[in-house]
Amino acid sequence: MKEKSIIKFENFSFRYDSSNEFILKDISLEINKNELVILAGPTGCGKSTLLRSIIGLIPHMHSGEYKGRVIVDQLVVNDVKITDLAKKAGFVFQNPENQIFMFSIERDIAFGLENLATNKTVMRERVDSILSLLEIEHLATKAPHELSDGEKQRAALAGILAMQPKILILDEPTSLLDPKTAINFINIVNDLRKKIGMTVVIVEHRLDLVLEIADKLIILSNGKIIENDSPKQVIHHSKQLIPEIGIPVISRLYRNLAKSNYNFDNAIVTVKEMVKEIRGKRTQ
Amino acid sequence: MIEFKDVNYIHSNGIPALKEINLSIKPKTINALVGSNGTGKTTLARHINGLLKPTSGNVLVFGKNTKKISVASLSKRIGMVFQNSNHQLFADTVKNEILFGLNNFETDSQIIKTRFEWALNFFDLKKYENTSPLKLSGGEKKRLCIASVLAWNPEVLILDEPTVGQDQVQKGKMLEFISNLNKQGKTIIIISHDLEFLWSLKPNVIVMTKGKIRKTGKIADIFSDDELLNQTCLMRPQLLDLWMKLNIKREPPADITKAADIIRRISGS
Numbered sequence: 310m311k312e313k314s315i316i317k318f319e320n321f322s323f324r325y326d327s328s329n330e331f332i333l334k335d336i337s338l339e340i341n342k343n344e345l346v347i348l349a350g351p352t353g354c355g356k357s358t359l360l361r362s363i364i365g366l367i368p369h370m371h372s373g374e375y376k377g378r379v380i381v382d383q384l385v386v387n388d389v390k391i392t393d394l395a396k397k398a399g400f401v402f403q404n405p406e407n408q409i410f411m412f413s414i415e416r417d418i419a420f421g422l423e424n425l426a427t428n429k430t431v432m433r434e435r436v437d438s439i440l441s442l443l444e445i446e447h448l449a450t451k452a453p454h455e456l457s458d459g460e461k462q463r464a465a466l467a468g469i470l471a472m473q474p475k476i477l478i479l480d481e482p483t484s485l486l487d488p489k490t491a492i493n494f495i496n497i498v499n500d501l502r503k504k505i506g507m508t509v510v511i512v513e514h515r516l517d518l519v520l521e522i523a524d525k526l527i528i529l530s531n532g533k534i535i536e537n538d539s540p541k542q543v544i545h546h547s548k549q550l551i552p553e554i555g556i557p558v559i560s561r562l563y564r565n566l567a568k569s570n571y572n573f574d575n576a577i578v579t580v581k582e583m584v585k586e587i588r589g590k591r592t593q
Numbered sequence: 594m595i596e597f598k599d600v601n602y603i604h605s606n607g608i609p610a611l612k613e614i615n616l617s618i619k620p621k622t623i624n625a626l627v628g629s630n631g632t633g634k635t636t637l638a639r640h641i642n643g644l645l646k647p648t649s650g651n652v653l654v655f656g657k658n659t660k661k662i663s664v665a666s667l668s669k670r671i672g673m674v675f676q677n678s679n680h681q682l683f684a685d686t687v688k689n690e691i692l693f694g695l696n697n698f699e700t701d702s703q704i705i706k707t708r709f710e711w712a713l714n715f716f717d718l719k720k721y722e723n724t725s726p727l728k729l730s731g732g733e734k735k736r737l738c739i740a741s742v743l744a745w746n747p748e749v750l751i752l753d754e755p756t757v758g759q760d761q762v763q764k765g766k767m768l769e770f771i772s773n774l775n776k777q778g779k780t781i782i783i784i785s786h787d788l789e790f791l792w793s794l795k796p797n798v799i800v801m802t803k804g805k806i807r808k809t810g811k812i813a814d815i816f817s818d819d820e821l822l823n824q825t826c827l828m829r830p831q832l833l834d835l836w837m838k839l840n841i842k843r844e845p846p847a848d849i850t851k852a853a854d855i856i857r858r859i860s861g862s
Contacts, residue, residue: 351760352732458630484757485630487786487826514760517789517831553760558789558831558849565853571860578832584838590860 314339334532345509350529351553365394399469405461416451446518446531459490479511519555520578545576594620600650608637612804623781628801629826642671669698672747676754678734682726700747718741731758749780755788792830
């Protein structure tokens with residue numbers, strides 16, 4: 310039978326050695342292939358721990374009490390080496406400066422491949438195709454410090470994509486970028502996902518940038534999953550959206566109107582949708 | 594109160610960072626510096642507290658030329674919270690971090706005690722009093738940086754990207770204390786990409802592109818300017834965008850409930 314899901318948490322709990330409390334509590338979750346999933350929740354709710362558990366930093370780098378199983382593309386995280394997981398899931402940090410460090414961008418992109426002892430010709434081809442995919446050929450021979458923040462974030466993404474991961478994990482990738490650069494970055498990721506088929510798990514505080522394109526919105530609170538549905542469904546049905554997770558202004562406006570029997574055909578996550586709804590009402 | 598007169602600044606590597614800046618910031622106002630990454634916002638801010646001096650032109654603060662006064666004497670009156678918290682934090686505990694500036698600028702032990710307690714409690718840091726700043730999360734570090742600066746009660750507060758890493762509830766608190774500080778007579782200068790956050794503060798906006806000031810004005814005017822938005826990294830806040838698309842002439846309220854009332858009225862339901 311062909312598996313639909315690519316990431317699976319089975320009754321997973323984790324407690325760091327340094328803490329008395331479990332940071333994730335009995336998580337059961339399936340993320341489907343090629344979906345774009347937003348992970349949201351207040352500071353300290355366990356988002357980063359969940360991401361670390363997918364790429365194997367937990368339990369391989371952070372020790373603690375580990376219960377249940379995490380399965381990533383048919384590998385049981387606890388049973389395999391972290392390097393095996395690195396080929397499955399790539400991780401882009403909030404600050405690209407933590408990630409790009411070689412003398413030139415193309416060397417940086419090649420770095421991961423060199424570590425896997427990839428053949429030189431294959432490596433060259435792979436680097437070139439990534440450069441062209443992200444439209445950063447002009448940056449190939451530049452040093453990281455010569456790049457703007459938006460370019461650095463794309464270069465960091467390029468280094469990860471060179472490993473051809475099936476899963477891309479992004480931890481607040483746009484928090485240092487200006488609004489338009491942030492949208493461009495998110496669009497690049499989304500286009501790539503469709504073009505090469507990739508599952509994307511993203512922690513993003515600026516939900517206005519991602520709600521429209523995401524398949525799922527997962528909300529974590531106190532180490533538990535309290536919502537896991539399409540963004541529109543969550544915006545529509547969630548009884549009380551926890552205030553910490555920056556629901557976009559337009560969706561908050563929708564919830565306020567819907568509460569007072571203003572009839573909508575659909576939940577609203579963009580200004581465009583709201584304009585359409587209101588114009589429809591006006592012409593009735 | 595703060596005046597830039599024909600200010601140019603050239604980095605030590607020869608790259609010009611500020612070009613012909615003329616700017617006047619009035620006391621007791623809230624001001625926002627916006628523009629793409631690397632456009633000179635932080636460089637401009639560092640001229641206000643004298644960390645950087647113009648290559649040509651002058652910056653006058655409280656009537657004095659920054660070239661002629663020490664950074665230390667300016668710092669007491671102008672508090673600056675840096676974008677990267679790790680560049681600011683250095684003490685072994687949260688307590689000592691807050692006390693450091695306070696002890697430098699204040700001699701009365703009763704005032705020190707009161708302000709220390711205030712900063713610790715107001716920013717929700719009491720539980721970390723004896724913790725190392727390095728062990729805090731990104732959002733908590735940011736709060737500690739702001740607490741340490743506000744503790745010594747400067748007249749001008751410069752905040753470089755204060756909302757990065759803060760959740761919506763913390764942002765709400767920050768909005769509240771920024772407007773309160775302003776009501777108490779403090780001058781606020783915020784560098785931020787967080788346009789929804791800025792929208793709620795209704796600041797004077799200074800738009801920078803490539804080291805120059807492109808436009809200054811009220812936030813509603815800045816974000817109604819299509820040409821400006823097309824040519825810069827700025828995006829319209831959602832409520833203003835909705836209002837403009839619906840051709841509502843009045844400015845949208847900052848409050849969602851009021852906005853919803855208006856929508857109900859215009860759609861006749």
